Amino acid sequence: MTREGWINAALYAGLLAVPLWAWATDEPFTITLATRVAILALAGVGLNIALGFGGLISLGHAAFFGIGGYAMGILASHAQSYTPLMETPFLIEGTKSMPVIWLVAIAASSLAALVIGALSLRTSGVYFIMITLAFGQMFYFFAISWPAYGGEDGLSIYVRNGFPGVNTLDPIQFFALTFVLLSLALWLSARLAASEFGLALGAARQSPQRVETVGLSPFRLRLTAFVISGAITGLAGALFADLNRFVSPTMFSWQLSGELIVFIILGGVGRLFGPVAGAALFITLEHVLGGLSDYWHVYLGLLLLVVVLFARGGIIGLLAGRRVAHD
Amino acid sequence: MTDPVLATRDITKSFGAVRASDGISIDLRPGEIHAVIGPNGAGKSTLIAQICGGLRPDSGTVEFLGKDITSLSGPARAQRGLARTFQISALAMEDTVLQNAVLGALKSRGGRLGYFRPALGQSNLREAAFEALHRVGLADQAAVRTAELSHGQRRQLEVAVALTLRPRAFVMDEPMAGMGSEGSRQMTQFLDTLRQDAPILLVEHDMDAVFALADRISVLVYGQCIATGSVAEIRANADVQAAYLGQDA
Numbered sequence: 326m327t328r329e330g331w332i333n334a335a336l337y338a339g340l341l342a343v344p345l346w347a348w349a350t351d352e353p354f355t356i357t358l359a360t361r362v363a364i365l366a367l368a369g370v371g372l373n374i375a376l377g378f379g380g381l382i383s384l385g386h387a388a389f390f391g392i393g394g395y396a397m398g399i400l401a402s403h404a405q406s407y408t409p410l411m412e413t414p415f416l417i418e419g420t421k422s423m424p425v426i427w428l429v430a431i432a433a434s435s436l437a438a439l440v441i442g443a444l445s446l447r448t449s450g451v452y453f454i455m456i457t458l459a460f461g462q463m464f465y466f467f468a469i470s471w472p473a474y475g476g477e478d479g480l481s482i483y484v485r486n487g488f489p490g491v492n493t494l495d496p497i498q499f500f501a502l503t504f505v506l507l508s509l510a511l512w513l514s515a516r517l518a519a520s521e522f523g524l525a526l527g528a529a530r531q532s533p534q535r536v537e538t539v540g541l542s543p544f545r546l547r548l549t550a551f552v553i554s555g556a557i558t559g560l561a562g563a564l565f566a567d568l569n570r571f572v573s574p575t576m577f578s579w580q581l582s583g584e585l586i587v588f589i590i591l592g593g594v595g596r597l598f599g600p601v602a603g604a605a606l607f608i609t610l611e612h613v614l615g616g617l618s619d620y621w622h623v624y625l626g627l628l629l630l631v632v633v634l635f636a637r638g639g640i641i642g643l644l645a646g647r648r649v650a651h652d
Numbered sequence: 653m654t655d656p657v658l659a660t661r662d663i664t665k666s667f668g669a670v671r672a673s674d675g676i677s678i679d680l681r682p683g684e685i686h687a688v689i690g691p692n693g694a695g696k697s698t699l700i701a702q703i704c705g706g707l708r709p710d711s712g713t714v715e716f717l718g719k720d721i722t723s724l725s726g727p728a729r730a731q732r733g734l735a736r737t738f739q740i741s742a743l744a745m746e747d748t749v750l751q752n753a754v755l756g757a758l759k760s761r762g763g764r765l766g767y768f769r770p771a772l773g774q775s776n777l778r779e780a781a782f783e784a785l786h787r788v789g790l791a792d793q794a795a796v797r798t799a800e801l802s803h804g805q806r807r808q809l810e811v812a813v814a815l816t817l818r819p820r821a822f823v824m825d826e827p828m829a830g831m832g833s834e835g836s837r838q839m840t841q842f843l844d845t846l847r848q849d850a851p852i853l854l855v856e857h858d859m860d861a862v863f864a865l866a867d868r869i870s871v872l873v874y875g876q877c878i879a880t881g882s883v884a885e886i887r888a889n890a891d892v893q894a895a896y897l898g899q900d901a
Binding site for chain 2: 517521522525527528531537540541
C-alpha cells in the first residue's frame, strides 16, 4: 500500500473510532460532531469529483446541497402535516422514508446539475466561478422568498425520518447510516478516478486540446462529472437536513459553497480522502477554536493561507508527498 | 491518380478585414508527406484549425476519406482517424507517459467510455499504448510523469499518442519546433518511416527537414496557396523565392 493509502486508512478508521469511543463513554454530542464530519465530507467528496478531478471550480455547490435539504424538508413536512404534495394531475404524498427521500434528493440535484452545468460549462475560469455562484444565489433567494416552505425562517421537521430496521433517532445508528453512504461515495469516487472516464476527465483538466485530439469532447466529460458531483452533494444535503431536523435557506448560501471548497483545499485537491481530512479538520477547529473565540474564522483563514502557500497538496499532500501515479 | 485522403476545397476564412485563408485548395495523397510552408502570419495555423475542426471555414469544404467533414467537430474528426500533433506539446503533464498513450487508445478502440473499468487494467489498451511507445522509443519511460520528460521526448510522446488513434492521416504542426539539430535529425528519420502508416500533412519551419521529407510542398503567403509542387519545383519557383525563401534559398 502507498503512503497515501495508509493515511487514508487511518483517516477512515479514525472517523469510525471516534464516534464508537464516544458511544462507549456516552458522549452523544461527539457522535453528532462525527456525523457532521461524515455528512460534510460526503458533500466534499461530491465536489471533489468536479473540482479535484475535473478542475471545475464551482462556487455554487450549495445549490445541490440545498436542493437535497429541501427535498427532505418538503417531503417530510407534507408527511408530518398529512397533506399531499399535489393532487392534480396525480396524487403525490409526502414521505418520512429516508431511502425515498435520498432518491428524490439525488434525482433533483442531478437534474439541477445537468441544467446548471450545461449552461455554465460553456464558460471557463473566473466566468465559470461567477456563473455557478450566480446560480447558487438564485436558489438562495428563491428559498428565502418561498413562503410555502418557511421562507427565511426555514422548515422544522419534528421527528427524524425513518430507515427500515434502523432507529435513526439513536445518534450512533444515524452515524452508521451516514458512514455507510460516505464509504459508498468514496468507493465510487475511487473507481471513477481510475476508470477510463477518470483518465479522460483528468486529461481534460490538464489539456482540453489533447482530449479533443483523441476524439473526446471535454464539455461532455465535464458535464458528466458535474452531474455525478451534484448528485452526491445533493444526497449529503438530505442527510444534513435530517441531522439537524431543520432546513433553511442558509443551506443554499454561498458561504457553504465556499466551505466545501475549503474542505478540499485543506485536505488536498483531487485526493480521494481530501474532503474527509478537510471536513474533519474544519469541524474540529470550529469546535475547539469556536469555544475559545467567536472570531475563530480568523485562525481558519490563517491556516488556509499556510496550506495554500506551503502545502499545495493539503494535509494529505503534506503527509503523503507528491501524488504517486497509479501504476 | 488516386483519391486524396484529405483535401481542402477552396476554403476561405476571414477575421475582420484579414483574410487568413483565401481560397486554399490542397490535398494529401496516400503514402506522401505534404509539407506546408510559409512565413509567419501566412495562415498556416488557421488552415490547420479548419482541417482539424477548431475553426469552421466561411466557405469551401474539408474532405477526409472521401466524405465532407466540414461540419464535424474536432473530436468527431479525430474518431475518424485524423490525428493531430501540436506545436506546443498538449499532453496531460501530471499523468504518466503510459496514461497519455492509453488516453489516445480509449476512443479508437470503439465503444463508450467505461466509468468503472480501470483505464490501465485493460490489456488491449495497454498493448496499443506500448506498441506506440515502442515505435517512438519511449517504452522504457512508460511509468515516468510526463512533466519530467525532456522537450524532445514530449514531442515523441505527442506522435505516440497520435499513433494510438490508428490514424488514417496525420496533421503535424511543427514537430521539430524547439528541438536541437540532433533531435530534429532523429525526428526526420522517424517521420520518414511514419508515412507508411498514414500520409502526413506537415507544417514545419525547419527547411532541412522539409526538403528531406516532403514529396510535395505547398507555399502559403497571405492566406493564399501560391504554389504546390515537388521539392525541385518549389526550389526553382521564382514567386516562392521572392515571397519566402528569399535570402537563404
